Amino acid sequence: MRIPFLNLHKLNKRFENNFKSQFDTFLTSGHYILGTKLTEFENAFASYCNVSFCIGTGNGLDALTLILKAYIELGKLNIGDQVIVPANTFIATLLSVKQAGLIPVLIEPDEDSFIINVRNVQQKITPKIKAIITTHLYGQVYGMDELKEFCSNAQLLLIADAAQAHGAIDQNGNKAGSIAHAAAFSFYPSKNLGALGDGGAITTNNTELANCIKKLRNYGTSEKYRNELIGINSRLDELQAAFLIEKLNLLDDDNNKRREIALRYSNEITNENIKLPFWNGSKNHVFYVYVIRVKNRINFCNYLNENQIGHMIHYPIPPHKQKALTNEFKNQSFPITEKISNEIVSIPLNPILEVSEIDYIIQVLNNYTCQE
Numbered sequence: 001m002r003i004p005f006l007n008l009h010k011l012n013k014r015f016e017n018n019f020k021s022q023f024d025t026f027l028t029s030g031h032y033i034l035g036t037k038l039t040e041f042e043n044a045f046a047s048y049c050n051v052s053f054c055i056g057t058g059n060g061l062d063a064l065t066l067i068l069k070a071y072i073e074l075g076k077l078n079i080g081d082q083v084i085v086p087a088n089t090f091i092a093t094l095l096s097v098k099q100a101g102l103i104p105v106l107i108e109p110d111e112d113s114f115i116i117n118v119r120n121v122q123q124k125i126t127p128k129i130k131a132i133i134t135t136h137l138y139g140q141v142y143g144m145d146e147l148k149e150f151c152s153n154a155q156l157l158l159i160a161d162a163a164q165a166h167g168a169i170d171q172n173g174n175k176a177g178s179i180a181h182a183a184a185f186s187f188y189p190s191k192n193l194g195a196l197g198d199g200g201a202i203t204t205n206n207t208e209l210a211n212c213i214k215k216l217r218n219y220g221t222s223e224k225y226r227n228e229l230i231g232i233n234s235r236l237d238e239l240q241a242a243f244l245i246e247k248l249n250l251l252d253d254d255n256n257k258r259r260e261i262a263l264r265y266s267n268e269i270t271n272e273n274i275k276l277p278f279w280n281g282s283k284n285h286v287f288y289v290y291v292i293r294v295k296n297r298i299n300f301c302n303y304l305n306e307n308q309i310g311h312m313i314h315y316p317i318p319p320h321k322q323k324a325l326t327n328e329f330k331n332q333s334f335p336i337t338e339k340i341s342n343e344i345v346s347i348p349l350n351p352i353l354e355v356s357e358i359d360y361i362i363q364v365l366n367n368y369t370c371q372e
């Protein structure tokens with residue numbers, strides 16, 4: 001049996017008829033940017049996340065950058081301020097800080113959950129740090145209560161990189177996107193809520209912040225040809241918004257399926273050579289990816305190749321080891337992050353996996369024998 005890591009065509013084929021009718025409406029409308037579909041999606045996603053505002057953007061990186069730029073416009077951050085970022089996040093989290101003219105300070109994650117915690121934050125905290133970005137990595141919302149309390153006491157801004165966590169719910173029943181001061185989402189095609197191209201969004205309850213971001217994403221304007229701020233062009237495309245409206249209807253079902261598969265993996269993969277992901281079994285996890293840890297990864301990946309099971313590594317090189325950033329972080333080491341990135345492997349987990357495929361993956365993983 002051959003199982004791809006993710007078959008995006010099969011995933012999206014489920015929406016084919018609705019996509020086609022959305023496209024027809026879009027084409028006929030003659031209004032292709034900042035139109036009614038974008039507003040409809042923004043309202044739907046704000047309501048889904050239980051927040052007052054959603055602002056669509058061109059992608060997830062811009063969503064993060066726009067939050068930071070807006071805080072600078074509002075005087076809550078100043079160019080050159082420092083921002084805490086997890087060392088093991090996707091590089092976009094860190095790049096957003098640099099693009100906004102701020103300085104990223106990397107911190108190690110907790111070794112079990114892969115997510116930053118207050119203990120690790122406290123080790124790096126200085127008066128120059130004005131904000132924290134935490135990533136709901138792999139789809140898991142974890143440790144937010146403690147981080148929120150810490151940020152509130154220390155008067156720091158708390159921003160969530162929720163690019164991988166559409167629909168995740170914390171232990172208090174709060175949706176990803178509604179927990180921090182502001183959150184950024186990506187609708188990159190492989191995401192739990194993925195477009196058919198690039199897309200992103202910001203969610204927040206802060207009216208001032210939302211109004212400022214709305215201007216910044218559209219050349220700094222609220223009225224055509226009147227530029228109040230130095231903005232950028234990063235608007236969620238009208239057609240992608242129309243597709244996302246359709247996909248949002250199935251997001252909870254898809255996330256439930258993801259959790260069901262994760263539960264099967266977590267209960268039935270019993271090979272002691274494979275370390276399973278940390279999860280408390282609740283809806284705090286939407287399993288954008290299911291990430292296991294193995295000692296001899298090359299050997300393990302060869303074994304998966306022989307058995308035709310697609311896999312990926314999220315992420316093989318941590319940001320501080322990337323060529324683009326080695327100069328900036330050359331005297332810093334992040335041993336937990338490096339260890340994690342050497343051992344992790346993402347195995348197929350998506351809502352269109354067949355039961356026979358799940359059975360096969362479990363069987364193949366249980367038959368793996370580690371050779372040092």
Ligand SMILES: Cc1ncc(COP(=O)(O)O)c(C=O)c1O
Nearest residue numbers: 059060061090092093163186188
């Ligand atoms: C954690 C994280 N942050 C930010 C991004 C950036 O999103 P985008 O690719 O839409 O710019 C992504 C996705 O690619 C991501 O996984």
